[in-house]
């Protein structure tokens with residue numbers, strides 16, 4: 245009798261228990277990974293601003309609005325003033341532009357929702373990448389085709405390191421590209 249119970253426990257229960265444990269570990273790993281990765285994240289914004297229209301159809305240069313990309317860490321999201329360069333005249337009667345004008349008149353920043361973000365403990369800098377000729381699209385996808393901005397590439401440590409180790413795979417449009425750093429202190433300072 246004792247023997248059969250033990251047999252049962254070892255032959256069926258133990259493998260089954262182990263199986264359940266392993267599967268649940270794998271699931272939590274992938275789920276937490278996906279959350280952190282935030283690929284596909286595309287929040288609704290306070291004003292229906294379209295990159296497809298402005299950067300695509302109208303071909304406004306990215307740097308007209310994202311003035312920080314060659315200068316430092318942040319690309320920077322434009323202030324309402326930049327929008328008003330055109331919208332004090334263009335499409336003034338449209339509901340979204342009336343909303344925009346209200347932010348401007350009340351001197352209130354537009355509460356844009358942040359889409360791409362690395363955690364505080366990791367250091368990223370736009371200018372070192374952009375000034376080497378790495379294009380926005382390599383990291384942000386085809387923004388000129390997006391009505392609403394969406395994260396399409398992962399910004400995990402593995403994703404950063406993949407390109408740092410073999411940049412020629414990701415930026416084949418550049419010649420003589422140097423590898424990026426792999427030492428911990430480059431990105432965790």
Ligand code: HEC
Pocket residue numbers: 289293295298299304305306307308309310321322356357358359360361380381384387388392393
């Ligand atoms: C007319 C101004 C304007 C132009 C031109 C423009 N952008 Fe933007 N961009 C914005 C505004 C405003 C936001 C914040 C609202 C949003 O996310 O749609 C933004 C957001 C973004 C974001 C997401 C920021 C975040 O929160 O993570 C990326 C990436 C981006 N732009 C890339 C580009 C690229 C690449 C180009 C050129 C192909 C470009 N933008 C051209 C105004 C502009």
Ligand code: HEC
Pocket residue numbers: 291292293294297298304309322324326327328329330331334335338339340341344
């Ligand atoms: C260089 C000029 C220019 C700049 C800068 C610009 N826009 Fe526009 N925008 C236009 C024009 C022109 C249209 C109309 C295009 C069309 O309908 O063919 C437009 C259309 C729009 C619309 C759609 C309006 C509608 O028809 O409902 C919104 C919303 C908008 N812009 C928001 C913004 C915001 C927010 C900014 C600043 C981040 C901005 N624009 C910066 C020129 C500009």
Ligand code: HEC
Pocket residue numbers: 306307310313317318319320321360361362363368370373374378379380381382383384399
């Ligand atoms: C090597 C990859 C890479 C390239 C190239 C790149 N970005 Fe980014 N971008 C990122 C990462 C990573 C973040 C999140 C940074 C953070 O949280 O500090 C980000 C965030 C942003 C943001 C929102 C936060 C901010 O920095 O103000 C905007 C806007 C943006 N990028 C626009 C651009 C534009 C425009 C270009 C091209 C001129 C560009 N990016 C090129 C990786 C890149």
Ligand code: HEC
Pocket residue numbers: 280362363366367399400401402404405408425426427428429430431432
């Ligand atoms: C090219 C930039 C880069 C380098 C080099 C780098 N990291 Fe990271 N690391 C990141 C980014 C970005 C994140 C945040 C995204 C993520 O969680 O994957 C991160 C996250 C981490 C985390 C948190 C991971 C987690 O699962 O929460 C640890 C721990 C870490 N790094 C340690 C290291 C160590 C140790 C080294 C050196 C062997 C190193 N990193 C080198 C960019 C880098």
Ligand code: HEC
Pocket residue numbers: 362366367368369372373376378382383399400403404405407408411414415421422423424425430431
């Ligand atoms: C598409 C390729 C690519 C991606 C993706 C990329 N990098 Fe880089 N990065 C480079 C290259 C190439 C260099 C080296 C530039 C040089 O010095 O010539 C570099 C340099 C750096 C440096 C050194 C800057 C300095 O001050 O010297 C840091 C820090 C860095 N990257 C962080 C990151 C982080 C964090 C991420 C991910 C969120 C990331 N990078 C994603 C290509 C990339």
